[in-house]
Amino acid sequence: MFDALSGKLTGILDRLKRRGALSESDVAEALREVRIALLEADVALPVVKDFIAKVRDRAVGEAVLKSVTPGQQVVKIVHDALVEMLGPAAPGLDLAASPPVVVLMLGLQGSGKTTTAGKIALRLKERERKRVLLASLDTRRPAAMEQLAILADRAGVISLPIVAGQGPVEIARRALDEARRGGFDVLVLDTAGRLAIDEALMAEVAEIAAVARPHEKLLVVDAMTGQDAVTVARAFHEKVGVTGIVMTRMDGDARGGAALSMRAITGAPIRLVGVGEKLDALEDFHPDRVAGRILGMGDVVSLVEKAAATIEAEEAEKLAAKIQKGSFDLEDFRRQLAQIARMGSLQGLLGMLPGVGRIKAQMAEAKLDDRIIKRQIAIIDSMTKAERRRPEIIKASRKRRIAAGSGTRVEDVNRLLKQFDDMTTMMKRVQKMGQKGLLRQGLGALLPGGMNLPGGGRRPF
Amino acid sequence: MALRDLFRRGPAPAAPAPPLPEEERRGFLGRLKAGLARSSARIGEGLASLFRKRRMDDAALDELEELLIAADLGAAAAKRIVDRFRIARFGEEVTDLQLREAIADEIAAILAPIAVPLVPDPARAPHVVLVVGVNGTGKTTTIAKLASLWAGQGLRPMLVAGDTFRAAAVQQLQIWGERTGCPVVAGAPGADAAGLAYDALARARAEGADVLLIDTAGRLHNKADLMAELGKIVRVIRKLDPTAPHSVLLVLDATTGQNALQQVKVFGEMVDVTGLVVTKLDGSAKGGIVVALAEACGLPVHAVGVGETAEDLRPFDPRDFARSLVGLDERADG
Numbered sequence: 001m002f003d004a005l006s007g008k009l010t011g012i013l014d015r016l017k018r019r020g021a022l023s024e025s026d027v028a029e030a031l032r033e034v035r036i037a038l039l040e041a042d043v044a045l046p047v048v049k050d051f052i053a054k055v056r057d058r059a060v061g062e063a064v065l066k067s068v069t070p071g072q073q074v075v076k077i078v079h080d081a082l083v084e085m086l087g088p089a090a091p092g093l094d095l096a097a098s099p100p101v102v103v104l105m106l107g108l109q110g111s112g113k114t115t116t117a118g119k120i121a122l123r124l125k126e127r128e129r130k131r132v133l134l135a136s137l138d139t140r141r142p143a144a145m146e147q148l149a150i151l152a153d154r155a156g157v158i159s160l161p162i163v164a165g166q167g168p169v170e171i172a173r174r175a176l177d178e179a180r181r182g183g184f185d186v187l188v189l190d191t192a193g194r195l196a197i198d199e200a201l202m203a204e205v206a207e208i209a210a211v212a213r214p215h216e217k218l219l220v221v222d223a224m225t226g227q228d229a230v231t232v233a234r235a236f237h238e239k240v241g242v243t244g245i246v247m248t249r250m251d252g253d254a255r256g257g258a259a260l261s262m263r264a265i266t267g268a269p270i271r272l273v274g275v276g277e278k279l280d281a282l283e284d285f286h287p288d289r290v291a292g293r294i295l296g297m298g299d300v301v302s303l304v305e306k307a308a309a310t311i312e313a314e315e316a317e318k319l320a321a322k323i324q325k326g327s328f329d330l331e332d333f334r335r336q337l338a339q340i341a342r343m344g345s346l347q348g349l350l351g352m353l354p355g356v357g358r359i360k361a362q363m364a365e366a367k368l369d370d371r372i373i374k375r376q377i378a379i380i381d382s383m384t385k386a387e388r389r390r391p392e393i394i395k396a397s398r399k400r401r402i403a404a405g406s407g408t409r410v411e412d413v414n415r416l417l418k419q420f421d422d423m424t425t426m427m428k429r430v431q432k433m434g435q436k437g438l439l440r441q442g443l444g445a446l447l448p449g450g451m452n453l454p455g456g457g458r459r460p461f
Numbered sequence: 462m463a464l465r466d467l468f469r470r471g472p473a474p475a476a477p478a479p480p481l482p483e484e485e486r487r488g489f490l491g492r493l494k495a496g497l498a499r500s501s502a503r504i505g506e507g508l509a510s511l512f513r514k515r516r517m518d519d520a521a522l523d524e525l526e527e528l529l530i531a532a533d534l535g536a537a538a539a540k541r542i543v544d545r546f547r548i549a550r551f552g553e554e555v556t557d558l559q560l561r562e563a564i565a566d567e568i569a570a571i572l573a574p575i576a577v578p579l580v581p582d583p584a585r586a587p588h589v590v591l592v593v594g595v596n597g598t599g600k601t602t603t604i605a606k607l608a609s610l611w612a613g614q615g616l617r618p619m620l621v622a623g624d625t626f627r628a629a630a631v632q633q634l635q636i637w638g639e640r641t642g643c644p645v646v647a648g649a650p651g652a653d654a655a656g657l658a659y660d661a662l663a664r665a666r667a668e669g670a671d672v673l674l675i676d677t678a679g680r681l682h683n684k685a686d687l688m689a690e691l692g693k694i695v696r697v698i699r700k701l702d703p704t705a706p707h708s709v710l711l712v713l714d715a716t717t718g719q720n721a722l723q724q725v726k727v728f729g730e731m732v733d734v735t736g737l738v739v740t741k742l743d744g745s746a747k748g749g750i751v752v753a754l755a756e757a758c759g760l761p762v763h764a765v766g767v768g769e770t771a772e773d774l775r776p777f778d779p780r781d782f783a784r785s786l787v788g789l790d791e792r793a794d795g
Contacts, residue, residue, distance in 0.1 A: 036536055042718030045531040109741060109769075110597025110714060115627075142636035147629035154628070168591065195744040223599065226533040226718025228746035235745070249596065254682040254720035277596070277626065 027059045034078065043257030044230040047264045055081050079291055085260055086287035091269040093120070094243065097215040100133070100179035100187045104214035106205065106236050109193030112248035113220045114144060116274055118151030119191040119282040125157055130185040135160035135175035137168035137208060138192040142202050148190050155279055158182075168192070168204060172212045189214065196235030209240045217243045218271065223250050225258035233265035242266045248274035253283070259290065328427055330388040333420050334380040338372050378406040391417055516552050532786060533746070535719055535753030542567050565783045568752055572779030575754075577761035579607075579708060579736060581616060587673040588664040589698065589705040593691060593728055594712035596679030599740035599766055601630060601714050603676045605637035606766065606774035609671055612641055619670035621661040622647040622652040624696070626678040634676055641771060644668070654678065654690065655697040662701050675706070682727035691732050709734045710763065715741045715748035722750075727759050740766035743773070747786060 031052050034174075038246045042235065058077045091220060095101045105113040124130040134152040136159075138144035152159035172189060179187040180360045189212055196203035209217065219242045221229065236242055245262050250273040263270055270285040273425045380388060382405030387394050394402070399413045462717055522543050529539035545567065547660035555563075581588035590602050590607070597652045601624065608618040620643050623632035631647045638645035646661035658675050665673040677694065698705045728734050740764045742748050751762060762777040 039527075039530050040536050040719055042533075042720070108716060108744065110599060112597055118628075141633070143629040146632050147627070150628035195741070197745045222714075224595070224714075224717045224720040226716060226746065226750065227531050228716045228744070229531070229743040232716075238613035249681060251684075252595070252720070253683040253723060254718070256512070257718070427784055 024060050026205045028058065030315055031056055031059070038257060038260075041255035041257035042224075042226045042229070042261075043267075044227050044261035045107055046230065047261045050264065051081060051085060051260070060138075082260075083287045086270065086285075086290055088269055088285035089287055091244075091271050092123070093271055095128075095130075095186065099183075099185045100176070100186065101216070102176070102179075102212050102214040103188045103216040103218060104184060104209060104212060104240070105188065105190045105220055106240060106242070107193060107220035108195060108222075108232060109141075111193065111220045111222045111225075112246075112274055113193065114138070114148050114151065114186065114190050115199050115277070116218075116220050116246050116248060116272075116282070117188050118155050119274065119279050120272070121152060121157045121188055122155035122185075122279045122354055123282055124186055126153065131183065132186045132188060133155045133160060133175065133179045133182065133184040134158070134188050134190070135171060135178075135192045136162075136173050138190060139166070139168055139171075140192040144190075144192065151279065158184075169207055172208050176212055176270035187212075187376060196232045202235065206239050215243075217241060218246050219244070219262065219266065219268070220246045220248060223247050223252060223256045223258060225261075226253040227261075229258040229261040230265055233262045237266045238266075239291055242268045242298050244271040246270075246272045246274065247285070250283075251275040256290075272383055325423075328390050328424055329419060330380050330383065333423065334377055334388070337377050337380075340460070375408055375412065379403075379413055381409055382406040391420060399456050464493040501515065501704055507610065517553050519553055522547055522551075528751070533718055533749035533753075535722070537572070537693065538749075538753040538756050541756070561787045565780075565787045568783035568786060569780045571752055571755050572762075572777075572783060575759060575761050576777045576779045577736070577763065578776050579710070581611060581672045582707060583671065585704070585707050587619065587662070587670045588707050589662065589673045589675065589702065590708045590710060591675045591677065591694065591706040591732065591792060592710045592712060593677050593732060593734070594679060594723060595681055595714075595718065596627075598679065598712045598714040598717075600624075600712045601633050601637070601676055602769065603710070603738050603740060603764075603766060604634065604676050605772070606642045606771055607670075607764075608637070608674055608764050609641045609771035610774060612643060616671040617660065617669065618643045618672040619665045619668070620645045621658055621675040623658055623676045624678040625650055625652045625654055625657065630676075630678070633783035638773075644670075654693045658694050659697045659701060662705065666701075682724050688727065691728075695732055706732075708736060710736055710738050711760075712738050712740055713750075713754075714746075715739050715746065715750070715765075716746040717750060717775045719750070719753070721754060722757055725754060725760060729758070729760070734760060736763040738762070738764050738766065738774075739777070744765040748782075749786065751782070 015103065034055070035048055038051065039197050040047065043051070055078055058081065093103065105117050107113045114136070117136075121132040121134050124132050132155075134148055134155075135155055136145040137147040138148075147157045160171070160178055163171075163174070166174070168191065175187055175189060178184075182400050190203070191205055191208065194205060196202070217240055219236050222234070225232070233242070245259075245266065245268055245280065247256070247259050247262075247270060250256065259270060262268075270287075273283050274284050275281045275283055331430070379402060382402045383394070387398060387402075394413075394417065396410075399410050402408075403410045515685065525546070526539045526543040529563050530536055530540060534542075539595040546563070550563075579590075581590075585737060592604055594600050602618060608620055611618045618641075620634055620638055622634040622645055624634075625648060628650075631650065635645050635647060637643075646657065646664060648657040648660075654677060661675070662673060663691065675694070675698075677691065678687075680691070682688060695706060695768055709732050711728050717724070725734065725737070737754070739748055739751055739762060748765075754760065755762075764774050765782075767773045767775055
């Protein structure tokens with residue numbers, strides 16, 4: 001959803017990464033480009049300025065100038081500031097009030113209020129077993145009330161019967177009565193789309209809010225919204241008091257800067273995101289995920305980037321050449337292990353890969369931790385140069401010596417050798433791939449592939 | 462990534478719109494003024510505080526660039542406009558009014574080639590108009606407005622409720638059909654829009670309609686399967702009339718930011734968009750993206766939507782639009 005901005009920021013920050021140390025003017029230059037990127041991503045100007053100021057305060061100073069990899073540091077600062085601005089994570093709807101809890105949908109025309117109302121009804125019914133009543137106060141757009149009635153049908157919830165000729169405030173009263181009488185947990189009131197500058201309609205929605213006393217006032221915003229997001233957010237917040245934001249069309253390719261703008265202006269959390277036209281296409285909001293995407297360091301990308309930053313380029317080239325020649329030895333294996341150790345904890349590393357939750361759980365069970373890597377490095381360190389280059393000469397007596405030297409057992413030495421064997425086999429398979437692909441494959445093979453090793457519960461990888 | 466570079470191969474600029482009759486002009490201006498009042502006031506304030514007692518230096522020009530970006534003009538268009546100023550006016554003492562005039566002229570010049578009204582070709586009868594766009598931009602309402610406009614001119618429009626996906630979209634168009642006195646061709650919910658369009662075209666021919674307005678379901682341009690569906694509608698109606706659709710309108714929401722560029726590009730690739738209608742210009746959104754679009758793709762803007770009733774569709778007047786955008790509306794009639 002935020003891919004375009006991701007590309008932009010990644011490009012800028014890549015340039016930073018390639019420099020050894022950062023000067024203050026480097027930071028300033030980078031931030032100027034970050035600012036333009038954010039503007040192009042439709043983040044509103046005042047919000048951009050605020051963000052830049054925040055990041056500059058953090059970036060200029062010791063943390064960046066003295067750190068070993070300044071680029072990484074800047075990435076982290078920008079990322080953290082974005083997460084902070086977008087957060088909190090997955091707040092969900094606030095229904096902590098006495099039933100019927102009234103949820104009021106607000107927004108411009110075409111932002112997706114009615115569809116979102118249907119989605120919320122389905123979600124509350126399915127996930128929280130709530131009895132939901134849907135009522136449309138949209139007396140303006142033709143067939144809007146019918147639309148909500150159809151959506152209620154599809155969601156399997158009840159909608160307020162349509163009575164022709166009633167005004168929005170009247171309908172709100174009737175809906176409230178019905179919700180109380182019928183013992184509903186939640187009443188969702190859909191309203192007509194209105195422009196932020198339409199005084200009459202803004203007054204009307206304020207009156208509706210006064211009558212219905214909604215606990216949750218959700219501003220529904222299209223992710224494609226431009227700079228106007230500020231005006232809209234401010235107007236609705238001033239008139240009605242926004243308690244939550246729903247971003248719709250996050251399944252589109254809009255850069256989605258409006259999310260940042262709205263969050264900053266109203267201070268209300270982004271409660272949910274719409275990701276499709278079907279009624280179940282409503283998801284929790286994850287600021288870290290979104291910020292990660294903005295920076296282009298989400299999930300796998302982040303893993304690769306981290307690896308790329310840690311691995312020396314020439315080292316990687318040497319490695320690639322060795323594999324080409326088929327001369328990948330234990331010395332190289334040791335280097336790879338050291339790289340992994342440098343990149344941080346294995347658990348963290350795995351956390352960055354999508355879909356490894358299961359493996360992670362298995363690993364936790366197997367008590368796998370970073371000490372294992374250290375132990376393996378120790379095993380290799382206890383080998384002679386000849387042994388590292390030609391592991392096939394390592395027989396029983398050498399194994400005993402290595403185990404004793406590294407403070408491990410012969411089984412541990414065997415396991416390491418088996419693993420090295422598997423790895424060289426795998427390396428041969430990926431010989432055709434380029435250097436980058438190779439490194440990625442190498443890591444991949446170290447992780448889930450290693451889980452298939454025969455043997456007991458305690459596996460090194 | 463230089464998105465704008467992808468648009469460089471726009472069609473040749475068309476002739477500027479003929480001036481409007483004085484009466485219509487005032488009505489339009491009134492609405493546009495009202496709509497743009499807040500935004501132009503804000504831009505205006507910014508400019509006033511910026512330039513009244515100020516030299517055109519780098520700082521001033523940078524802030525001008527930001528102001529234009531804040532109006533959704535887009536970084537590229539804003540930069541070009543400011544760069545032209547930098548060359549021509551750097552170091553000059555410029556009054557607020559001069560500056561606004563100059564910017565308005567600059568923007569109007571960019572917009573002039575794309576102001577082309579949509580006139581149904583009587584030789585085509587029915588002139589087939591396919592209306593596309595992402596969700597919630599105002600496609601159905603725009604169709605109602607076009608139908609009302611053309612019906613008022615003595616033409617016989619026929620409407621096709623091609624949004625068979627969104628709940629009650631068909632009813633919405635049917636209500637508009639009643640209000641504007643135009644027949645509406647509708648199918649069952651979930652029916653195939655392409656088949657419906659085919660039947661409608663056959664019926665429009667049989668009944669001698671002048672214009673056939675085909676509504677479609679809103680779709681995000683990055684959903685390949687939904688976009689392919691649009692392509693199918695075009696293929697199927699071409700079985701009856703190989704020249705159809707004669708116009709493909711992309712409806713753009715004025716509140717949309719830079720993503721509009723992507724929308725125009727992707728919809729254009731799929732269905733050869735021939736023109737734009739910009740809706741919700743009566744709101745606080747400045748619609749500055751129109752300027753970016755003019756620079757990027759040069760597609761004509763046929764009309765702008767300035768309200769929710771059938772009459773709220775206006776021809777696109779670049780001069781008034783540009784002047785309103787920079788806060789010069791009070792002088793627009795002069």
